[in-house]
Amino acid sequence: MRDVADRAQVSITTVSNVVRGWPYIAAETRSRVEDAIEALGYSPHSIAQGLRTGRTQVIGLVVPDLASQYFAVMVETVETVAQQRGYNVFVVNSRNSPELEIQAVEQVTSRWVDGLLIVQSTRSANTSKHLSRMQIPVVAMERVPQDYQGASCMIDNQAIVRLAVGHLRDLGHRAIAMLVAPRDITVVEARVQAFLSLTQGHGTLIPTADDFGLHGGYTAAKRLLDSGGALPTGIFASNDLMALGAIRAFSEHGIHVPRDVSIVGVDDIPSCAYLTPALTTVRQPLELLASAGITMLLSLIDEKPPGAQQIVLLPELIVRESTGAPRKSKR
Amino acid sequence: MRDVADRAQVSITTVSNVVRGWPYIAAETRSRVEDAIEALGYSPHSIAQGLRTGRTQVIGLVVPDLASQYFAVMVETVETVAQQRGYNVFVVNSRNSPELEIQAVEQVTSRWVDGLLIVQSTRSANTSKHLSRMQIPVVAMERVPQDYQGASCMIDNQAIVRLAVGHLRDLGHRAIAMLVAPRDITVVEARVQAFLSLTQGHGTLIPTADDFGLHGGYTAAKRLLDSGGALPTGIFASNDLMALGAIRAFSEHGIHVPRDVSIVGVDDIPSCAYLTPALTTVRQPLELLASAGITMLLSLIDEKPPGAQQIVLLPELIVRESTGAPRKSKR
DNA sequence: GAGGTGTTGTGAAACGTTACAAATCACTTC
DNA sequence: GAAGTGATTTGTAACGTTTCACAACACCTC
CATH class of the missing domain: 1.10.260.40 (lambda repressor-like DNA-binding domains)
Known part of the structure; x- marks a missing residue:
């Protein structure tokens, strides 16, 4: 210069x-x-600029799992919006580990970023404490800690369950089970509660191991099959990947979806539509969620009134091929 | 302080x-x-530290597509290794756009990062020019520009084609086609060349539109079916997603994989194993690639001799259910 | 007691920017 | 012609660190 x-x-x-x-x-x-x-x-020299102005034009984004398509889409949306507004996005992966998450948040606190967008890993993580004494604006997304007071952006979990279970019911299913991802995730717990209250004790829960991806769904279904009990005719999976894993397990046992059992997932990840059977799922308005979150954060950074402090978005049912009416004859 | x-x-x-x-x-x-x-x-205050020391302890990673599982795994690996060595990773998504890519590289050049790891979007991007006059160490991964001289890390494309086509041949397939992703991507072009020379003119190419994901594979297969020509019995898809898209298109036309047509993909994305049919694919040693790349970069940053300037890794064939012997009776 | 040697602590000068107040100049306006 | 106005430019002091050379002291050795 x-x-x-x-x-x-x-x-x-x-x-x-x-x-x-x-x-x-x-x-x-x-x-x-x-x-x-x-x-x-x-x-x-942006570093020097940052030092002088106290602004880095960078916002931090902490997600629990980059490899999942779900969050990848979120990251992409956030990045796009941020870029349009002249910000870069610093993505940090907490890999579902509370320790890494806190570490990430601390990295970010040491004045790297102008604002923070965070998807908490697990409920147990007491990141909330750290968040509250943060000097920069923070917006929590999707998995909002129960004791968190600040700005947030999430999807109506009850509605998700209502849509999924309602759909199965409408088709005629009575024996409905939920494929449960680990419950220390806020949204999962919320959905389990909604499921139980909605089915009024008639729904059963199929727990999985720690894994809440393809493998988790696969092994859970496998265990269910091996247990030899009566199969539910309708299954509500915690997410699409688990649904896919379960479908694979069923198909290996010669159980056909949707003829023998109907499955509905959650998320609507890109591959859903291209599989056979194409997956019926509850679509989370992910792009909307992400852009609402980043917009909110940017308003907070600019110290404009952010409109709303809390945004709750509604999901949408997408019916494809993995659900159908139950067979009359009990197997 | x-x-x-x-x-x-x-x-x-x-x-x-x-x-x-x-x-x-x-x-x-x-x-x-x-x-x-x-x-x-x-x-x-890391910004001040960065200003004073000229080191940010951050490395940049530019990838063409975050939403693809392929690169997501790469990002995750790089992040893990970097974290162990005390570095953070700044991920930038070029969204397959040369302009965005150059922009990203320039962002990064303005002294944000201590080193750069880049997966070029397309051949046409003249990012190479920018890269060569960069002040910081750079390692190119996977899609290495043809005119690029510096450190790089890639996978043996010829070997990939040899494995895939060889597998189909061994099964008895003679009418083999390649589902081609857009050829302005370095690796795609390299594979097409390898495919043509390996099949000595007996192989056919099935081009796709711009899209090289599920949708691209789907529409390309659709077009092939609608054209009414003789179908190949063996298909080598440019990547797993395209293979999945194609399988969907076939199944909609009542064509069964692998009974009527065999398909082999490339990448081995996580879902491959859990689909029906599970996808036969050529696995790219992605984690190895990523960790070799980041290790190389960190050596360069520390000004240690990096061992090798160019690393080429070998792929591996993983046989699952989407390939089999061709039917004797021609359809 | 002069000259090392090693351990602790410090003050001042950067690093590359931007914010602020002030300086300069050319016009109007009364 | 004094004073005000607005356009244009500049010097200086930060921002929060680290680096460097040196100061201060204690201890040992001849």
Whole structure:
């Protein structure tokens, strides 16, 4: 910057002014400075800018699992919106570990970022404490800690269960089970509660091991089959991946979906529509959620009133091929 | 920091020394400083540190598509390794757009990061130019630009094709086609060349639209079916997603995989094993690739000799259910 | 007691920017 | 012609660290 100033015969301040588009600059001066910048290949040093202004133009995004398509879509949406508003996104993966999560939050606290968007890993993580004494704006998304007071953005979990279970009921299913992901995740617990109250004790729960992806769904279904008990005719899976895992397990046992058992998932990950059978699922308005979250955060950063402090979005049922009426003859 | 110094009755320098673990500090002084830090809740301001030291302890990672499981796994691996070595990872998504990619690279150049790991979006992007005049170490991964000279890390594309086509041949397939993703991606072009030379003109190419995911595979297969020509009995898809899309299209037309047509993909994304039919695929050693890349980069950053400048890894064939012997009777 | 040697602590100068107040100059306006 | 107005430019002091050279002291050795 000093070099640019020397070459253009102006002060450093003037260069700074040109770069930042300050209006009161003579056209002649401006072009001289611009030429010098071009000639010297100068580009501003964002670290120094950050130090001086206290703004980094970066927001942090902490997610529990990058490899899941679900969060990947979220990251992408956040990134797109942020980029449009001149911000970069610093993604940190907490890999479902409370320790890593706290570590991530602390990294981020040490003034790297202007704001934080976080999807908590588990309920048990007492990240909330850390969040509350944070100096920067924070918006919690999707898995909102129960004791968290600040801005948040989530999806109506009860509605999800209502749609899924309602759909199975409408088809005629009575023996309905829920494929449960680990309950220390806030949303899972909320959905289990909704499921139990909705089925009024007639629903059964199929627990899984720690894994809440394909493998978890697969092994849970496997265990159910091996147990030899009566199969439910309708299954509500905690998410699409688990649903897929379960379908695979069934198909290995010669049980056909949806003829013998109907399955509905949650999320609507991209591959759902292209599988056979294509998966019936409750679509979470993920892009909406993400863009609402980032928009909210940016408002908070700009100290504008954020509109709402808490946003709750509604899910949507997408019927495909994995659900159908139950067979009359009990197997 | 000044506050801490005041409270502990020492100089700012001493506080800095304590924080950074400088050895020559009297035990008594050290504990006084530590108490003060604790009491005041001081944490170092990484931006200022970065400005002073010229090191941010952050490395940049530019990928063409975050939403694909393929790159997500890569990001996760890089992140894990980097974290172990005390680095954070700044992920930027170029969304397969050369413009965004250059923009990303420039963001990163303005001294945000200590090193850059990049997976180029398309061949056409002249990012190489930008890369070569970069002030920081760069390692190119997977899609290595043809005119790029620096450090790189990739997978043997010829071997991939050899494994896939060889497998189909061994099963008895003669009419083999390749489902081609857009050829402006370096690896795709390399594979097409390998495919053509390996089949010596007997292989056919099935082009797709821009999309190289589920949708691309689906529509390409659809078009093939609608064209009414003779179907190949063996298909080599550019990646797993396209393979899945194609399988869906076939199944909608009552064509069964692998009975009527065999399909082999590339990548081995997590869901492959849990679908019906489970996908036969050529596994890319993604974790190995990613960790080799980041390790290489970190060596370069530390100015240690990086061992090798170019690393080429070998793929592995994983046979599942989507391939089998062709039916004797021509349809 | 002069000259090492090693341990602790410090003050001042950066790193590359931006904010602020002030300076300069050319016009109007009364 | 004095004073006000607005456009344009500039010098200086931060922002929170780390680096470096040196100061202060204690202890040992000849």
